[in-house]
Amino acid sequence: MKKILVTGSLGQIGSELVTKMRSIYGTDHVIATDIRDNGSEVVKAGPFEILDVTDATKMYNLAKKYEVDTIIHLAALLSATAEKKPLLAWNLNMGGLVNALETARELNCQFFTPSSIGAFGPSTPKDNTPQDTIQRPTTMYGVNKVSGELLCDYYFTKFGVDTRGVRFPGLISYVAEPGGGTTDYAVEIYYEAVKNKRFTSYIDKGTYMDMMYMPDALNAIIDLMEADSTKLKHRNAFNITAMSFAPEEIAAEIKKHIPEFEISYNVDPVRQAIANSWPNSIDATAAKEEWGFKAEYNLEKMTIDMLEKLKRKLN
Ligand code: AKB
Numbered sequence: 001m002k003k004i005l006v007t008g009s010l011g012q013i014g015s016e017l018v019t020k021m022r023s024i025y026g027t028d029h030v031i032a033t034d035i036r037d038n039g040s041e042v043v044k045a046g047p048f049e050i051l052d053v054t055d056a057t058k059m060y061n062l063a064k065k066y067e068v069d070t071i072i073h074l075a076a077l078l079s080a081t082a083e084k085k086p087l088l089a090w091n092l093n094m095g096g097l098v099n100a101l102e103t104a105r106e107l108n109c110q111f112f113t114p115s116s117i118g119a120f121g122p123s124t125p126k127d128n129t130p131q132d133t134i135q136r137p138t139t140m141y142g143v144n145k146v147s148g149e150l151l152c153d154y155y156f157t158k159f160g161v162d163t164r165g166v167r168f169p170g171l172i173s174y175v176a177e178p179g180g181g182t183t184d185y186a187v188e189i190y191y192e193a194v195k196n197k198r199f200t201s202y203i204d205k206g207t208y209m210d211m212m213y214m215p216d217a218l219n220a221i222i223d224l225m226e227a228d229s230t231k232l233k234h235r236n237a238f239n240i241t242a243m244s245f246a247p248e249e250i251a252a253e254i255k256k257h258i259p260e261f262e263i264s265y266n267v268d269p270v271r272q273a274i275a276n277s278w279p280n281s282i283d284a285t286a287a288k289e290e291w292g293f294k295a296e297y298n299l300e301k302m303t304i305d306m307l308e309k310l311k312r313k314l315n
Contacts, residue, residue, distance in 0.1 A: 002110075004030045004068060007053050007072070008034060009048070010034040011176065016175050016218055019041065020222070021072075021222070031048075032046065033050070033051035035053075059099050064107060069110060071112070072112045072221070073100035077089045078184075079142075082141040094151075097113060097151060104163075110225065112224070112225055113165050114168045115165050116142075116168050117169050117209065117210050117282060119237065120133075120142070128282070129281070139274055142277075156235055163236055165237055168240065170183025170209055170212070174190070182275050185202055186211055189247070189254065189263070191310060193261050193307070197261050197262070199251070199263050201265050203271060207246055208280035208281065209278055210279065211244065212297075213302040213306075215296065223292065223293065228291075238291075242298065251263035257307050258307070
């Protein structure tokens with residue numbers, strides 16, 4: 001049975017991944033860590049430790065203390081925050097990653113960290129973006145993600161660390177809200193639809209980005225980590241996606257369930273510029289072929305579930 005250390009456990013992905021992994025591998029087999037303690041279920045239900053990922057010694061000591069054989073490294077600043085604080089993003093995103101990789105190397109752990117559609121840039125083919133293509137991102141987040149993909153490849157080829165990863169699209173969930181991302185509008189729109197029946201989008205109409213519902217994202221991590229290593233040709237940066245839509249399309253889908261819902265626009269130039277530099281839609285063929293990736297939720301199915309769960313949560 002795996003023994004897993006998760007960094008950034010109280011973030012958007014970690015908040016659900018820890019619970020799901022505890023249900024699969026056993027509560028005591030998933031050690032949640034984060035820079036803060038928010039008193040949530042993740043903290044209370046199983047092992048939890050405070051960890052700043054820039055503290056290499058503490059990370060190593062925790063991994064050793066719990067005798068983990070797997071590290072899921074999630075702690076990172078997202079695209080919009082990274083653009084506001086580029087130096088902090090470099091130090092946290094790259095410093096945290098290299099500390100986690102070094103811990104994995106020293107303790108012989110399997111390793112997962114997410115890359116992102118942010119690893120692409122304006123010169124990347126925009127539609128059905130291939131797995132292997134031009135990567136010249138123009139954001140600090142993108143620079144971090146491409147460097148991270150390469151660093152993970154390096155730790156595999158140089159040191160034999162079993163590194164794995166996916167390029168996540170925008171992730172949508174009713175459990176934990178994201179913070180500081182460009183795709184966050186696609187989560188906020190559901191909250192505002194349920195609470196106020198209106199939403200002002202900071203992303204302009206006609207802007208397409210890849211997205212995925214959280215249950216599919218969690219399955220992707222678990223399936224990739226369980227996949228037969230000999231079948232993986234790409235390892236660290238698999239394109240995965242479940243849908244691609246523009247703000248007016250998600251709004252139209254919500255309107256089917258909340259007819260009074262209205263969307264308006266007040267475009268944020270920083271986040272719009274980031275979105276404009278990313279693909280409209282990416283091609284996930286390699287992930288499907290090499291480890292059987294599939295997504296269950298499209299926009300229609302996700303919207304039904306999001307609205308139902310949020311109505312329950314917010315009322
Ligand atoms: C962001 O918007 O920064 C993230 C991502 C796509 O990596 N959600």
